[in-house]
Amino acid sequence: MCQACGAVFPKWSGRCEACGDWNTLVEEAARKAPKQALAARRGSDRIEIGSLSGSTAPDERRLTGVGEFDRVCGGGLVPGVGILIGGDPGIGKSTLLTEIACRLSYEHRVLYISGEEAADQVRLRARRLGLEGAPLELATATDISDIIATLDTSQAPAAVVIDSIQTMYLPTLDSAPGTVAQVRASAQELLRVAKHRGISLFLVGHVTKEGMIAGPRVLEHMVDTVLYFEGERGHHFRILRAVKNRFGPTDEIGVFEMTGAGLKEVSNPSALFVSERDIEASGTAVFAGMEGTRPLLVEIQALVAPSSLGTPRRAVVGWDSARLSMVLAVLEARCGVSIGFNDIYLNVAGGMRVTEPAADLAVAAALVSAFSDTPLPPHSIVFGEIGLTGEIRPVSQADARCKEAAKLGFGTAFVPSRQRKGLDRNIDRLIELSHVNDLLPYCQGNTRKSKRTGRVQNEHR
Numbered sequence: 001m002c003q004a005c006g007a008v009f010p011k012w013s014g015r016c017e018a019c020g021d022w023n024t025l026v027e028e029a030a031r032k033a034p035k036q037a038l039a040a041r042r043g044s045d046r047i048e049i050g051s052l053s054g055s056t057a058p059d060e061r062r063l064t065g066v067g068e069f070d071r072v073c074g075g076g077l078v079p080g081v082g083i084l085i086g087g088d089p090g091i092g093k094s095t096l097l098t099e100i101a102c103r104l105s106y107e108h109r110v111l112y113i114s115g116e117e118a119a120d121q122v123r124l125r126a127r128r129l130g131l132e133g134a135p136l137e138l139a140t141a142t143d144i145s146d147i148i149a150t151l152d153t154s155q156a157p158a159a160v161v162i163d164s165i166q167t168m169y170l171p172t173l174d175s176a177p178g179t180v181a182q183v184r185a186s187a188q189e190l191l192r193v194a195k196h197r198g199i200s201l202f203l204v205g206h207v208t209k210e211g212m213i214a215g216p217r218v219l220e221h222m223v224d225t226v227l228y229f230e231g232e233r234g235h236h237f238r239i240l241r242a243v244k245n246r247f248g249p250t251d252e253i254g255v256f257e258m259t260g261a262g263l264k265e266v267s268n269p270s271a272l273f274v275s276e277r278d279i280e281a282s283g284t285a286v287f288a289g290m291e292g293t294r295p296l297l298v299e300i301q302a303l304v305a306p307s308s309l310g311t312p313r314r315a316v317v318g319w320d321s322a323r324l325s326m327v328l329a330v331l332e333a334r335c336g337v338s339i340g341f342n343d344i345y346l347n348v349a350g351g352m353r354v355t356e357p358a359a360d361l362a363v364a365a366a367l368v369s370a371f372s373d374t375p376l377p378p379h380s381i382v383f384g385e386i387g388l389t390g391e392i393r394p395v396s397q398a399d400a401r402c403k404e405a406a407k408l409g410f411g412t413a414f415v416p417s418r419q420r421k422g423l424d425r426n427i428d429r430l431i432e433l434s435h436v437n438d439l440l441p442y443c444q445g446n447t448r449k450s451k452r453t454g455r456v457q458n459e460h461r
Contacts, residue, residue, distance in 0.1 A: 001028045004208075005217065006180045028181055029174035062158065062200065065103030068256060068265045069096070071294075072227060072240050074248015077104075077159065079198035081247060082191045084165075084220060086205040086213040087229030092238055093204050095262055096229065097161050098125050100202075102134035108158035111151075115142045115167030129262040142177065144170045144186045148193055156197040162190065164204035165219075187219055220244065231258075235351035237272075238263065242292070252292030270297040270404055273350040279378045283370030286410065287362035288381040288401035289354060295397070295404035297381065299349040300359065302366035307343040318348025319359065327364050327386060334390030335436050339371050358395040360386035361414065364436055369443040376443050380412035381405045390436045394419040402426040414439065 001008050003026055007018035015022050061076030070076050073083070087093045094117070101110045114122055119138050126132050137157065141147055147168075151160060162168065168186040169177040176182070187203065194201040203223065205213040213220060220226050226244040231237055240254040255269040266272055274286055274297050283302045288295065300319075307313065316324050324346055331337040346363065348354050361384035369376055376382075383401055385393040394416040402413055403426045411428040418434075433439055 001026060001175075001180055003178075003180050006184075026175070026179060028179065062104065062108060064100045065106070066096075066100050066265065067267070068240065068254030069100055072242045072245075072248075072252045072254045072292075073225060074245055074252075077200040078224075078247045079158075079200060080195045081225060082194055082201045082203065082223040083225045083227060084203045084205050084213065084223040085227045085229060086207050088207060091229050091231055092256075092258060092263055093229050094163055095125060095129070096240070096256070097163065097202055097204065098122065099129055099131065099262060101159065101161050102126055102129070102131035102136050104159055105134050105136040109137070110159045110161070111137045111139065111157040112161045112163070113139050113141055113147060114163050115140070116164060142167050142169060144168050144189050148189055151197065151199065152193050153197075156193075156199055158198075159200040159202070160190075160194070161202040162204065164206060165190075166206050184218060184222075187222055191222055230353065231351055237266070237269075237351045239352065249292050253294065253296075270295070271408055273298045273352065274408070277349070280375055282373045282375045283366055285362045285366040285369065285376055286381045286405075287354065287359050288383045288405050288413070289356060289358060290397050290401065295400045296352075297404060297408065297410075298352050298354065300354075300362050300366045301347045301349055302363070302370040303345040304339060304367065304370040305343045305345075307341060309343075312341060313343040313345075315345045317346070318351070318353045319346060319363065320355070323357075323360070324363065326388070327360055327367065330386055330388065330390055330436060331364060331367065335440060337368060337371065337440070339367060342371070356395075357385040358383045360384065361392060361416075361433070361436075361439065365414065365439055365443050368440060372444045374443055377412050379410045380414065381410050382414040384414070384416045384433065386436060392416045392433050392435060392438075399426065414442070 002016040002018060002021070002024045004016065004021045004024045005019040007016060009025060012025050012027065016024050061078055063076045064070055085093055085097065098112070101112050104110050112122060119140050122138055123132065126134065165183055165187055166178040169182050170185050170189070173181055173185060190201060193199065205219070207213055224246040225242065228241045228243060230239045230241060236258045238256040238258055240256065242248070242250055242252045244250060255266040256263040257266050277284060277299045285300050287298055287300050289298060290296070314321060314324065328340055328344070332340050344367070362382040364386060365376060365382050383395060385395055387393055398415060398419045405413060406426045412431065413427045413429070414431045414433055417432040431442070
């Protein structure tokens, strides 16, 4: 059985033919099929069938005491929810869950089950967080049958943390802990008890070198919420991002700051990400983005330098490199900016990762500003999607973006031309752009267009 995708083969081979990974096939004992077919079994109960007009239980949520986490979950924990949290080693998953479990234990009964660390290590972490006095129940176990026997009672806890799911195993399976069969079966048993007893279940998942949660892909389909804890090792910011949520919005983020005393919530990340920028420097643009329901301002930095290589270098941090290639091609083909023969470096400051297409215009502004060594107008924001013909398309929730910018003192906004309605009261100066060419006069400075080639070139001062 392939440990990456779960495909089954009759014999071992070096490469999985299903997913293409190498050295992932492990021999596992096949589970015996029931002697009696399902159709021939007698005495089975019929399922209960209802309608949409039936009664539903009220949506009661348990607040954890960590505001950023509650925001990502959609307003708190739903009884019976299964939450899977993944992230790189050492990013702070156990620290975050220890703080959540300790704060939640003041109002509800919470059990923390560690399969990787000793109980003393968890106590030391709680002492470092200043939460050693919390009434948190602590246990160390890896046998799922013992854990199920503890949880499946009338006095079940309100929340349970399993750290981590890759260390758990079922004695009835012959495979080792962490394999596809063990992870899938262990998660299935835990989720069954959590739904039956109304337990809010936290599962910590390891990630692969590609950043995906290790184990079978079906694990993400089994749980209700999938959260990724992200952050660069060199930055002290951590981003908790929801990629799946059955009880709240997806793509919602929570921002934390890693300190010596643990994780600290960042209630206004926009002010933090743009507070240290140099407004007089060229090659920078402030992008007004949306992360779920939260508007977020981040600084996009670009550096354009002459290349001494046959193939110019492209280095991108925090953005899609394929998207950068598209923006460069549009600047070359539609605007005549001969920028492609230079080394180009692009960075989203603060360790953030931007995924929405609305950042296209801010990236183009930063690139042209760096290429011409001319800063953008001070206290300005930029957002808009760029098409392959060079047109600037409107984006969603423009009103919320401008409100957040006006709150932080930004008075100028470069916006798509079809998005002016309803924005006048939020920002002092709106600059409407219908094509990328309309942006060039604001970030080129002393440049001129060559009559012979039609390309924008820098003037020598």
